[in-house]
Amino acid sequence: MLNKKTMKDIDVKGKRVFVRVDFNVPMEEGHITDDTRIRAALPTIQYLVDAGAKVILASHLGRPKGEVNEDMRLTAVGTRLAELIERPVTKLDESIGETVEAAIAEMQEGKIVLLENVRFHKGEEKNDTELAQSFAKLADVYVNDAFGAAHRAHATTEGIAKFIPAVSGLLMQKELDVLGKALSNPERPFTAIIGGAKVKDKIGVIENLLEKVDHLIIGGGLSFTFIKALGHDIGNSLLEEDKIELAKSFIDKAKEKGVQLHMPIDTVVANEFSKDAATQVVDVDAIPAGWMGLDIGPKTAANYADVIAKSKLIIWNGPMGVFEMEKFANGTKTVADAMAATEGYTVIGGGDSAAAVEKFEVASKMNHISTGGGASLELMEGKELPGILALNDK
Ligand SMILES: Nc1ncnc2c1ncn2[C@@H]1O[C@H](COP(=O)(O)OP(=O)(O)O)[C@@H](O)[C@H]1O
Numbered sequence: 390m391l392n393k394k395t396m397k398d399i400d401v402k403g404k405r406v407f408v409r410v411d412f413n414v415p416m417e418e419g420h421i422t423d424d425t426r427i428r429a430a431l432p433t434i435q436y437l438v439d440a441g442a443k444v445i446l447a448s449h450l451g452r453p454k455g456e457v458n459e460d461m462r463l464t465a466v467g468t469r470l471a472e473l474i475e476r477p478v479t480k481l482d483e484s485i486g487e488t489v490e491a492a493i494a495e496m497q498e499g500k501i502v503l504l505e506n507v508r509f510h511k512g513e514e515k516n517d518t519e520l521a522q523s524f525a526k527l528a529d530v531y532v533n534d535a536f537g538a539a540h541r542a543h544a545t546t547e548g549i550a551k552f553i554p555a556v557s558g559l560l561m562q563k564e565l566d567v568l569g570k571a572l573s574n575p576e577r578p579f580t581a582i583i584g585g586a587k588v589k590d591k592i593g594v595i596e597n598l599l600e601k602v603d604h605l606i607i608g609g610g611l612s613f614t615f616i617k618a619l620g621h622d623i624g625n626s627l628l629e630e631d632k633i634e635l636a637k638s639f640i641d642k643a644k645e646k647g648v649q650l651h652m653p654i655d656t657v658v659a660n661e662f663s664k665d666a667a668t669q670v671v672d673v674d675a676i677p678a679g680w681m682g683l684d685i686g687p688k689t690a691a692n693y694a695d696v697i698a699k700s701k702l703i704i705w706n707g708p709m710g711v712f713e714m715e716k717f718a719n720g721t722k723t724v725a726d727a728m729a730a731t732e733g734y735t736v737i738g739g740g741d742s743a744a745a746v747e748k749f750e751v752a753s754k755m756n757h758i759s760t761g762g763g764a765s766l767e768l769m770e771g772k773e774l775p776g777i778l779a780l781n782d783k
């Protein structure tokens with residue numbers, strides 16, 4: 390990997406170690422529906438515990454926008470972590486301040502404290518220097534193991550590294566090793582599949598991907614901005630109005646670059662966003678007014694499966710539809726099954742795509758399941774991630 394110091398390059402015994410993890414796990418009604426990200430951080434935490442460090446864990450959960458949000462507390466995460474690591478985890482209700490400092494002052498070697506959601510502070514996402522210093526004050530060393538948030542320059546992912554020695558964790562290293570190898574000289578045909586709902590985050594990524602891939606497959610909520618760009622009505626489907634022109638330019642750029650851009654030709658539409666909605670399959674030029682597209686249609690799914698079958702490297706980020714609801718799960722399932730069956734090297738990026746392959750019981754058939762969606766995409770684009778850049782050089 391990069392020439393950055395890792396946890397193993399430094400002595401952590403007796404030290405207070407601030408570990409930024411990505412415990413941004415999917416939750417439903419207070420319950421964790423997929424604990425992959427917690428499991429993925431266990432080797433780092435176990436290593437530090439065994440080495441006699443005082444382990445201070447910090448993470449975000451969701452997007453609380455700088456305010457305390459009762460539904461986004463890390464309490465359930467702390468409970469699950471304690472079960473998985475088979476040790477007590479002291480979950481605090483704050484991430485900075487006197488109570489936190491007092492709790493840390495009492496810690497013995499090998500003990501684990503979990504701070505509250507760091508995004509309850511406005512300064513976190515703004516990478517506020519004062520907040521970063523408040524975090525830095527809690528510890529002697531900083532370990533960044535939050536690969537999933539490494540593309541964010543926030544106080545706990547970037548700012549803090551300016552104030553105390555900063556190194557990478559084991560998960561961070563593993564992700565960079567595997568993805569780095571796959572991307573440095575990709576086997577071709579190289580296919581990227583982009584779906585999901587974070588249109589704003591992902592649409593820009595597409596431009597850079599057009600420089601790298603042979604096939605680009607578009608699905609999920611994202612695809613409707615493209616369908617609109619082709620001049621079709623999309624009813625109540627997800628739309629990023631101010632990105633329509635950009636989507637048009639991507640369609641042109643794909644032609645110029647000789648990239649095969651695959652977009653939905655049919656879609657499953659619903660009369661409301663609900664698991665009990667009425668549904669019908671229509672071509673993308675026939676979406677009825679008032680209906681919304683919540684999955685790719687069967688013709689589209691079959692096309693995508695063909696492309697996946699003939700690719701040598703496939704990176705998948707974001708589900709093809711609202712796979713959490715059975716009526717809209719087929720497109721994502723077809724793609725997951727095609728990924729499981731292909732002889733190409735398969736990489737899954739992102740919380741929801743990882744959850745989807747778990748749900749469809751094909752996780753063990755994938756070559757690598759990354760804990761980072763946006764982060765793996767940015768890496769794929771050739772961008773340098775701020776959370777990694779900020780770490781100390783070897
Ligand atoms: N057509 C669609 N309309 C609305 N939401 C969608 C659609 N397709 C997929 N989604 C939703 O997108 C979410 C995942 O998006 P995102 O967070 O971008 O993916 P990831 O976590 O894999 O990066 C899922 O919860 C899924 O229900």
Ligand SMILES: O=C(OP(=O)(O)O)[C@H](O)COP(=O)(O)O
Binds near residue numbers: 538541741761
């Ligand atoms: O879930 C995450 O990103 P991902 O959905 O792109 O994998 C990370 O925890 C980052 O979260 P953010 O996109 O709210 O900064």
